[in-house]
Amino acid sequence: IERFYQELATSNEGNTVAKNITNFKNSVTANGGYYIGRYEARKNTTSGKLTEVNSDSVWNRITQPDAATQARNMYDEQQPFTSDLMNSYAWDTATLFLQNCGTNKKYSRKESLNSSLSQTGTTNDNPCNIFDMASNVFEWTTETSSESSFHCVSRGGCYNSSYSYASHRGYGNTYGYDNIGFRPLLYVNV
DSSP, rough: OOOEEOOOOOOSSOOOOOOHHHHHHHHHHTTTOOOSSSOOOEETTTTTTEEOTSSSEEEOOEEEEHHHHHHHHOOOSSSSSEEEEHHHHHHHHHHHHHHHHOOOOOOOOOBBBBBOTTTTTTSSSSGGGOOOOSSEEEEEEEEEETTTTEEEEESSSSOOOOTTTTTTEEOOOOOOOOOOOOEEEEOOOO
């Protein structure tokens, strides 16, 4: 996997990388973890802002760079924590956590439960009260693909993909797609 997918410090390929992957890793070690959005990112129809409110609509059709900007701007810089787009380490450890905490010990291989987009994200894919990592829409991450012209990486399962599952990696260009959204990540500053 490391040959084709990596967390880079910088990229000249048009995709957005993690704010600071070293700070993320140091924070996880020092503080014992991180937080991810309970839901796929939602867009409030009135304010147009990123929310984690399950009654708001799933935010899909967003480019990977714009998803990173929205995740990073979820909170202001004065907070004692950092918000960012999910990175590969967070995605992998979250799926392992869901396997150990939930009833499905093979959650990382769980396939999507829905065959069409659920704007409310309610697909009954909610181990440990974390929703739709295996279902609904793929989710942009800060990981970079070595595939020529397709450097943006999405993770998870999707409603229109019979081959995808919770730990799935896909790659694409920076376009916004109906079947790709994102999930914010939050960690304590060190």
